[in-house]
Amino acid sequence: MVYFRPPAPKSGIPRGTGTEVGVLSVQADNIRSQSLVVACHINDARRQAEMARAAGATIGLVPTMGFFHEGHLSLMRAAREECGYTAVSIFVNPAQFVDGEDLVSYPRDMERDLELAAAEGMDLVFAPSADAMYGGGQGTMVEPGRAATGLCGRSRPGHFRGVVTVVAKLFNIIRPDAAYFGQKDAQQAAVVRAMAEDLDYHTRIRVMPTVREPDGLAMSSRNSYLSTDQRRQATVLYRALTRARRAALAGESSVSVLLESMEQDIGEQPAVELEYARIVDPETMQPLAELGKRSLAVVAARVGRARLTDNIFMEGRR
Numbered sequence: 105m106v107y108f109r110p111p112a113p114k115s116g117i118p119r120g121t122g123t124e125v126g127v128l129s130v131q132a133d134n135i136r137s138q139s140l141v142v143a144c145h146i147n148d149a150r151r152q153a154e155m156a157r158a159a160g161a162t163i164g165l166v167p168t169m170g171f172f173h174e175g176h177l178s179l180m181r182a183a184r185e186e187c188g189y190t191a192v193s194i195f196v197n198p199a200q201f202v203d204g205e206d207l208v209s210y211p212r213d214m215e216r217d218l219e220l221a222a223a224e225g226m227d228l229v230f231a232p233s234a235d236a237m238y239g240g241g242q243g244t245m246v247e248p249g250r251a252a253t254g255l256c257g258r259s260r261p262g263h264f265r266g267v268v269t270v271v272a273k274l275f276n277i278i279r280p281d282a283a284y285f286g287q288k289d290a291q292q293a294a295v296v297r298a299m300a301e302d303l304d305y306h307t308r309i310r311v312m313p314t315v316r317e318p319d320g321l322a323m324s325s326r327n328s329y330l331s332t333d334q335r336r337q338a339t340v341l342y343r344a345l346t347r348a349r350r351a352a353l354a355g356e357s358s359v360s361v362l363l364e365s366m367e368q369d370i371g372e373q374p375a376v377e378l379e380y381a382r383i384v385d386p387e388t389m390q391p392l393a394e395l396g397k398r399s400l401a402v403v404a405a406r407v408g409r410a411r412l413t414d415n416i417f418m419e420g421r422r
Contacts, residue, residue, distance in 0.1 A: 113355045140222040142229045149230040153278045161188035165280035170194040171211040171325040175315040179284040180224040191228040199266030247268045251294040251389040268299045288314040288322045290415045322414045329410040337373040344369035345416040352418045381402040
């Protein structure tokens with residue numbers, strides 16, 4: 105059951121008392137009761153974070169587009185473990201969708217997301233509208249660095265420009281000590297880390313392991329687009345990555361041989377349209393001519409309506 109009640113202090117951190125924000129209390133047999141501040145406007149979210157900071161809390165931020173799955177929840181748990189005050193943003197960012205993509209149809213379920221955020225012990229959900237985030241602006245955008253030039257940056261022109269712009273805005277609003285991203289979106293994490301370093305944000309970028317389904321498919325909100333058969337065929341992405349990794353650990357050092365193996369494996373599934381398979385430096389996301397101590401195999405493919413990405417470290421890290 106979900107209901108609103110007036111804000112109340114928790115763990116020594118002040119809560120807002122105006123009508124601009126609400127507090128959700130979620131109660132269910134399998135979760136602990138937890139109060140959650142929900143802010144829809146920039147000033148309200150900023151005020152909540154400032155009060156937490158004034159009370160001496162370290163602040164963790166989990167930026168998301170909502171429609172939570174276990175991958176999102178794992179980021180929330182990491183933030184909760186490492187920080188005294190935790191915020192999660194829910195914003196389907198129009199600036200990071202390119203023409204013809206699924207902005208309108210992107211899956212959304214705000215009520216369920218709020219219940220899950222409360223169950224995970226989040227302190228603040230910032231859920232602005234596009235107008236609240238961009239409506240009063242003059243069109244200023246943040247330009248991403250080198251890590252955004254290839255891979256998804258090439259096939260989705262303007263995507264990472266939208267990503268770093270909204271993340272920069274979130275960092276300015278919440279001023280987190282740490283921000284949490286998933287390894288599944290390795291290029292996004294690299295682009296955001298570079299942005300945070302180049303623009304001197306005092307925010308640690310924490311990249312947490314990919315969470316997978318039992319059959320290896322990386323969890324993604326877009327998995328909901330897949331039919332049963334498409335879902336089965338999509339697991340080839342992780343199989344191809346793990347096979348290449350095993351070959352590398354067994355001594356295969358030729359990037360071209362490893363890529364050929366990945367492309368062959370993925371090509372055996374007719375529903376999976378490979379967009380790219382590369383082995384890159386995980387920091388710069390630039391292609392490697394040969395395997396090094398830091399090598400990341402990355403793939404992207406379209407399966408029906410879903411565009412899926414995955415990756416794996418080649419040198420022993422997972």
